Amino acid sequence: MNLSRRNRLASGIAGAAAFALLATGCASTGGGSSDGDIELSITTFGTFGYDDLYKEYEKANPNITIKATNIDTGGNARTDAFTKISAGSGLSDVVAIEEGWLGAIMEVSDRFVDLNEYGAEDIKDNWVPWKYEQGTDPDGRVIGYGTDIGPQGLCYNGKLFEAAGLPSDRESVAALFGGDDATWETYFQLGEQYKAATGKAWYDHSGFVWNSMVNQLEEGYYTKDGELNVEGNTELRARFDQLAAGTAGGLSANQKAWDWGKGKAFVDGSFATFVCPGWMLGTIKGSLESGGGDASTGWDFADVFPGGASNWGGAFLSVPTTSEHPEEAAALAEWLTAPEQQVKQSAAAGNFPSTIEAQEKLAEEATPNELFNNAPTGAILASRAEGVIAQFKGPHDSLIQENVFGPALKLLDTGKTKSADEAWDEAITLLNDLVVNN
Amino acid sequence: MTSTLNRPPVESSSPATSHIPKKAPIAWKHRLSAFDVKASPYFYVAPFFILFAIVGLFPLVYTFVVSLFDWHLLKGQGDFVGLGNFVAVLNDRFFWNSLFNTVSIFFLSSIPQLVAAVVIAAVLDQNLRARTFWRMSILLPYVVTPVAVAMIFSNVFGEDYGLINNLLESFGITPVMWQNETLPSHIAIATMVNWRWTGYNALILLAAMQSVPRDIHESAALDGAGAFRRFFSITLPSIRPTMVFVIITATIGGLQIFTEPRLFDPVTAGGSQRQFQTTVLYLWEMAFFRQNFGKASAIAWLLFLLIVIFGLINFVLSRSIATAEGRGAKARSQRRLAKVRAREARESLRAGTAASVHRKTTLGADPSKSAEPPAERSAK
Numbered sequence: 139m140n141l142s143r144r145n146r147l148a149s150g151i152a153g154a155a156a157f158a159l160l161a162t163g164c165a166s167t168g169g170g171s172s173d174g175d176i177e178l179s180i181t182t183f184g185t186f187g188y189d190d191l192y193k194e195y196e197k198a199n200p201n202i203t204i205k206a207t208n209i210d211t212g213g214n215a216r217t218d219a220f221t222k223i224s225a226g227s228g229l230s231d232v233v234a235i236e237e238g239w240l241g242a243i244m245e246v247s248d249r250f251v252d253l254n255e256y257g258a259e260d261i262k263d264n265w266v267p268w269k270y271e272q273g274t275d276p277d278g279r280v281i282g283y284g285t286d287i288g289p290q291g292l293c294y295n296g297k298l299f300e301a302a303g304l305p306s307d308r309e310s311v312a313a314l315f316g317g318d319d320a321t322w323e324t325y326f327q328l329g330e331q332y333k334a335a336t337g338k339a340w341y342d343h344s345g346f347v348w349n350s351m352v353n354q355l356e357e358g359y360y361t362k363d364g365e366l367n368v369e370g371n372t373e374l375r376a377r378f379d380q381l382a383a384g385t386a387g388g389l390s391a392n393q394k395a396w397d398w399g400k401g402k403a404f405v406d407g408s409f410a411t412f413v414c415p416g417w418m419l420g421t422i423k424g425s426l427e428s429g430g431g432d433a434s435t436g437w438d439f440a441d442v443f444p445g446g447a448s449n450w451g452g453a454f455l456s457v458p459t460t461s462e463h464p465e466e467a468a469a470l471a472e473w474l475t476a477p478e479q480q481v482k483q484s485a486a487a488g489n490f491p492s493t494i495e496a497q498e499k500l501a502e503e504a505t506p507n508e509l510f511n512n513a514p515t516g517a518i519l520a521s522r523a524e525g526v527i528a529q530f531k532g533p534h535d536s537l538i539q540e541n542v543f544g545p546a547l548k549l550l551d552t553g554k555t556k557s558a559d560e561a562w563d564e565a566i567t568l569l570n571d572l573v574v575n576n
Numbered sequence: 577m578t579s580t581l582n583r584p585p586v587e588s589s590s591p592a593t594s595h596i597p598k599k600a601p602i603a604w605k606h607r608l609s610a611f612d613v614k615a616s617p618y619f620y621v622a623p624f625f626i627l628f629a630i631v632g633l634f635p636l637v638y639t640f641v642v643s644l645f646d647w648h649l650l651k652g653q654g655d656f657v658g659l660g661n662f663v664a665v666l667n668d669r670f671f672w673n674s675l676f677n678t679v680s681i682f683f684l685s686s687i688p689q690l691v692a693a694v695v696i697a698a699v700l701d702q703n704l705r706a707r708t709f710w711r712m713s714i715l716l717p718y719v720v721t722p723v724a725v726a727m728i729f730s731n732v733f734g735e736d737y738g739l740i741n742n743l744l745e746s747f748g749i750t751p752v753m754w755q756n757e758t759l760p761s762h763i764a765i766a767t768m769v770n771w772r773w774t775g776y777n778a779l780i781l782l783a784a785m786q787s788v789p790r791d792i793h794e795s796a797a798l799d800g801a802g803a804f805r806r807f808f809s810i811t812l813p814s815i816r817p818t819m820v821f822v823i824i825t826a827t828i829g830g831l832q833i834f835t836e837p838r839l840f841d842p843v844t845a846g847g848s849q850r851q852f853q854t855t856v857l858y859l860w861e862m863a864f865f866r867q868n869f870g871k872a873s874a875i876a877w878l879l880f881l882l883i884v885i886f887g888l889i890n891f892v893l894s895r896s897i898a899t900a901e902g903r904g905a906k907a908r909s910q911r912r913l914a915k916v917r918a919r920e921a922r923e924s925l926r927a928g929t930a931a932s933v934h935r936k937t938t939l940g941a942d943p944s945k946s947a948e949p950p951a952e953r954s955a956k
Contacts, residue, residue: 211842213843217865220650220864220867221864223649224650224652224869245651246650249650394735394736394843396843397842399734399736400731400737402737403736403737537865537866540844541865544844545849545850548756548848548849552756552848554756576866576868
């Protein structure tokens with residue numbers, strides 16, 4: 139009895155201790171220790187090309203260890219960031235923010251450190267002015283350093299073009315699409331021609347073409363004043379009809395974006411053209427690798443884009459106020475987005491830098507990109523960036539892009555409807571359900 | 577045990593001597609031990625309940641509080657709207673769509689899963705060679721994380737490059753649109769769920785089957801009951817409590833399905849046209865895409881109520897099925913018993929030697945002695 143009682147007491151204590159451990163175990167485990175060794179976490183998405191830069195930074199700053207996380211797509215990175223902002227903890231010391239959801243972040247910009255406190259003003263002139271302004275909130279606080287911008291060129295598969303009797307070298311292709319006066323009309327006409335010759339699709343799916351078309355407009359889903367600008371927007375509607383007609387004519391390969399059959403669709407000739415903002419070159423590289431393709435697959439990059447200059451995407455590096463080492467985090471963000479590092483990033487990920495010096499360097503060097511038939515992708519992007527001005531992004535921009543127009547265009551892609559009216563109506567219904575009456 | 581029995585005389589002797597200074601500590605001891613006996617069980621279970629209150633009850637209540645407000649994911653609490661969020665959700669076509677998907681996937685997964693689990697458990701309950709190997713093997717899919725399962729099956733069920741569609745195409749059959757059509761997408765997801773959970777449930781049911789006394793089986797076999805008869809009349813009714821457990825956990829799990837549909841298409845929240853958007857996935861979309869925490873909490877509560885209702889229905893159903901089975905068996909065995917008795921009465925009249933009849937028949941001609949037990953056995 140005595141023994142068993144003692145046992146019970148012991149087990150009671152053990153239970154209470156275990157419980158206490160559990161209860162306190164959830165408390166935050168802050169990174170870094172006191173004696174100058176600092177662990178900085180950073181979250182990026184897609185193909186960022188930072189891996190070698192982290193090592194370089196760690197070498198130059200031996201007291202700093204970088205813990206990096208990369209999320210597969212910008213959409214999932216958005217969910218990750220929003221979840222952690224709402225939870226009030228868990229954000230990395232440096233967080234990459236995508237242009238498409240910057241509007242939503244701006245509504246809670248006070249959750250991010252004002253980089254002016256760490257000398258943002260001094261390096262202001264590094265960037266193209268509009269990029270720097272995008273990262274500044276209405277109160278003048280700078281909450282993000284620009285990494286890359288998304289000037290768009292046209293990716294095309296030279297081999298498939300040849301097989302369809304189209305010219306295949308970069309200059310001729312640029313001229314074929316209309317050079318500086320390239321229009322979407324020509325793009326779809328050529329698509330029909332290609333389809334008639336080969337029976338194959340022209341673009342991978344409608345969503346990306348649509349994003350390019352929208353981002354090209356002076357005002358997209360929102361006006362410059364932040365008013366929703368979809369219903370009754372005749373310019374938007376005209377472009378939607380154009381795209382819908384093309385897709386209904388079989389120009390879309392109805393591929394799953396960000397998957398593309400694990401990259402196989404890029405290899406097996408499912409489609410011949412692809413809209414390419416700078417950072418997309420990295421995505422294609424990854425897809426070609428996983429799909430078993432290489433330089434011989436035939437992808438090339440032309441200095442032309444239907445409808446003129448267009449910017450799709452681009453990112454920022456921000457430091458959330460929850461960071462325990464805001465100063466070091468800001469220093470890391472500054473270093474990573476400095477011109478020298480942006481050039482290296484561009485070499486690794488194929489994206490296009492947002493600082494003027496880095497852009498000039500890329501244009502000057504014109505390094506051939508082996509995977510894209512030795513096209514000087516950096517120089518081409520520099521040329522494509524001329525006249526690019528990023529559009530104002532409202533708080534629900536990325537939601538509208540992915541959850542309103544995404545499903546509506548998928549109706550056309552899958553052939554569930556061939557009518558532009560029906561698809562547009564679906565988009566408007568979704569808009570009302572998800573944004574207006576949410 | 578022995579120490580408790582020995583102690584009372586020792587303790588009772590001390591009051592008898594009635595030394596007052598000694599009495600107080602002993603009374604204290606008494607009270608302490610009484611307190612120990614009465615209260616300590618509650619202390620032992622307390623950690624669970626305290627944990628439950630923190631991680632279960634509190635979120636439940638707090639979710640309800642949130643559901644009464646306009647609550648933005650990033651901007652936080654807004655105006656009080658009462659039950660407005662619930663009304664909005666109940667009028668939301670996507671909510672009903674998600675319910676339909678959830679229930680559809682639930683039926684497509686639970687029913688085949690339970691049937692398969694029972695069959696597998698029954699097979700494993702036999703005398704197999706390398707028994708442990710087989711039993712471990714069926715648990716293997718459960719060890720694989722749902723994420724890996726979803727990734728593998730997404731490849732199998734891919735539309736353009738998937739394994740199944742490639743096979744179908746090589747036979748000249750039109751490929752199935754596993755993600756764009758509603759029913760095929762439900763089947764694909766149910767397959768993932770079944771792959772993962774069938775073995776787990778089979779193992780639980782197997783454990784229950786093992787605890788069914790073997791002598792009941794043996795005597796039923798002697799009575800001439802075949803394997804199927806024994807399975808339906810003995811095994812199934814005996815594992816009824818476990819069945820109820822398995823069915824209810826399957827219900828709770830099935831209605832909360834998230835990972836599989838989420839990863840079946842990692843870009844959208846349950847298909848481009850919400851073909852396989854389950855309620856939890858919709859809740860997630862509402863909270864983290866649409867950033868409306870108030871409505872998301874309302875969905876969470878409605879789902880909670882739904883699971884409670886489903887759980888109760890399943891509880892009642894699974895009880896009544898098993899008892900009906902038992903009742904039917906009882907009625908049948910009594911009818912048979914009556915026949916046997918009548919025949920044996922005739923035979924004994926004819927032969928005149930009752931003793932030999934006793935020895936020959938297994939069901940027993942003597943109603944008072946051996947007739948009752950078999951009837952009882954097959955009934956329970």
